[in-house]
Amino acid sequence: MPQSTARLWIKNPLGIFTGTDADAAGGIVIEGSRVSELVPAGGAPATPVDQVFDASRHVLIPGLINTHHHFYQTLTRAWTPVVSAELFPWLKGLYGVWAGLTPRDLELATTAALAELLLSGCTTAADHHYLFPNGLEDGIDVQVGAVRQLGMRATLTRGSMSLGENDGGLPPQSTVQEADVILADSERLVGAYHERGEGAFVQIGLAPCSPFSVTTGVMRDTAALAERLDVRLHTHLAETLDEEDFCREAFGLRTVDYLESVGWLSDRTWLAHGIHFDDAEIARLGAAGTSVSHCATSNMRLASGIARTLELEQAGAPVGLGVDGSASNDGSNMIQEVRQALYLQRLRYGAAAVTPERALGWATAGSAKALGRSDLGTLAPGMQADLAMFTLDELRFSGSHDPIAALLLCGAERADRVMVGGTWRVADGQIEGLDVAQLIAHHSEAARGLLSRHRA
Numbered sequence: 001m002p003q004s005t006a007r008l009w010i011k012n013p014l015g016i017f018t019g020t021d022a023d024a025a026g027g028i029v030i031e032g033s034r035v036s037e038l039v040p041a042g043g044a045p046a047t048p049v050d051q052v053f054d055a056s057r058h059v060l061i062p063g064l065i066n067t068h069h070h071f072y073q074t075l076t077r078a079w080t081p082v083v084s085a086e087l088f089p090w091l092k093g094l095y096g097v098w099a100g101l102t103p104r105d106l107e108l109a110t111t112a113a114l115a116e117l118l119l120s121g122c123t124t125a126a127d128h129h130y131l132f133p134n135g136l137e138d139g140i141d142v143q144v145g146a147v148r149q150l151g152m153r154a155t156l157t158r159g160s161m162s163l164g165e166n167d168g169g170l171p172p173q174s175t176v177q178e179a180d181v182i183l184a185d186s187e188r189l190v191g192a193y194h195e196r197g198e199g200a201f202v203q204i205g206l207a208p209c210s211p212f213s214v215t216t217g218v219m220r221d222t223a224a225l226a227e228r229l230d231v232r233l234h235t236h237l238a239e240t241l242d243e244e245d246f247c248r249e250a251f252g253l254r255t256v257d258y259l260e261s262v263g264w265l266s267d268r269t270w271l272a273h274g275i276h277f278d279d280a281e282i283a284r285l286g287a288a289g290t291s292v293s294h295c296a297t298s299n300m301r302l303a304s305g306i307a308r309t310l311e312l313e314q315a316g317a318p319v320g321l322g323v324d325g326s327a328s329n330d331g332s333n334m335i336q337e338v339r340q341a342l343y344l345q346r347l348r349y350g351a352a353a354v355t356p357e358r359a360l361g362w363a364t365a366g367s368a369k370a371l372g373r374s375d376l377g378t379l380a381p382g383m384q385a386d387l388a389m390f391t392l393d394e395l396r397f398s399g400s401h402d403p404i405a406a407l408l409l410c411g412a413e414r415a416d417r418v419m420v421g422g423t424w425r426v427a428d429g430q431i432e433g434l435d436v437a438q439l440i441a442h443h444s445e446a447a448r449g450l451l452s453r454h455r456a
């Protein structure tokens with residue numbers, strides 16, 4: 001394992017975004033796993049350092065935090081039958097393929113997604129895994145192993161589906177589980193893996209998939225369990241108008257009314273997408289402090305709509321970013337996701353209201369709030385030393401002026417260095433201890449196998 005640093009000064013970066021108003025043009029000092037000091041322009045650290053990293057070629061930002069993903073979907077990127085489908089037909093096309101997922105598939109898919117995220121400057125990732133076909137009952141256990149291998153932070157959510165086609169839901173019956181199995185496994189996973197407090201690396205959340213794939217009983221009981229175990233709650237909500245129609249027909253309620261009726265309208269909850277809310281619903285979400293994970297690329301890919309991010313934030317609902325699953329993005333690149341969010345939100349609110357700093361703020365401090373992490377998301381004394389550094393040496397940046405704006409406007413896609421909790425995990429654009437070429441070979445073979453089992 002790479003060594004943590006004693007006292008390291010990352011000196012005079014080419015550009016820095018700390019997510020705070022403090023002057024840190026002279027860089028930051030890392031001590032152990034935390035940021036200990038910000039150095040003003042032209043200054044030097046207040047106490048001696050053991051090492052200096054010359055960052056004059058690097059733009060320094062807090063580690064990006066991804067709040068919504070389905071790692072397993074890296075095995076079904078750009079699958080021909082659903083390339084141009086919207087959400088419901090897209091799901092119906094894919095459920096049968098996903099039902100063949102094996103533990104080895106999930107391990108490779110998780111490693112591939114995390115590696116791609118890490119190389120794009122992401123240090124903390126949430127995953128929403130809701131498929132537990134026969135043989136994959138230990139799916140989350142498999143994922144914990146992959147996370148630990150890469151040294152990233154993750155909020156792995158124990159997802160669930162319990163409302164199959166036979167009972168009026170969308171997923172095929174073979175992909176759903178009984179309520180008591182879901183709840184017992186949720187409790188087991190929290191007990192086995194959930195780390196509490198500052199600096200946690202692995203956390204477990206509870207995440208019934210969506211109103212159209214989970215019974216109201218499981219929604220209600222999961223909220224009660226999350227409250228008792230003090231863990232976070234996650235689900236998809238208000239992604240498409242199809243879903244809104246489903247809620248009206250099945251429950252006689254709009255999505256937010258449904259959410260409230262099952263005990264989920266709280267600051268424990270973060271919602272994926274959150275697009276189709278009216279003004280009164282935004283006010284209620286804000287008053288409750290419920291967070292929204294904005295998934296710009298996925299929302300464009302599936303033509304789902306444009307989330308009302310600024311109004312949600314103004315109402316008090318934190319907004320973070322998510323790449324969403326790799327069958328609807330189809331990449332897991334977090335710095336590119338910030339660029340997509342910047343541009344999509346400009347279409348809604350105009351250019352002046354959505355600055356590069358605001359978009360980066362969603363992917364850092366906003367995402368940290370969504371995951372309930374007060375120790376992540378900004379570079380300030382006492383915060384965890386999670387950071388990403390990008391060089392502007394490629395042709396695409398040549399002639400650029402503002403280094404923070406250049407990251408997004410010129411389209412940065414790969415970090416040169418990434419640190420998690422004071423330890424370098426990416427150096428010179430390479431992940432420490434991971435053979436990416438071998439991973440690609442095994443992962444793409446698994447993807448072909450999954451499809452051939454589906455056809456057989």
Ligand SMILES: [Zn+2]
Nearest residue numbers: 236272324325
């Ligand atoms: Zn999703």
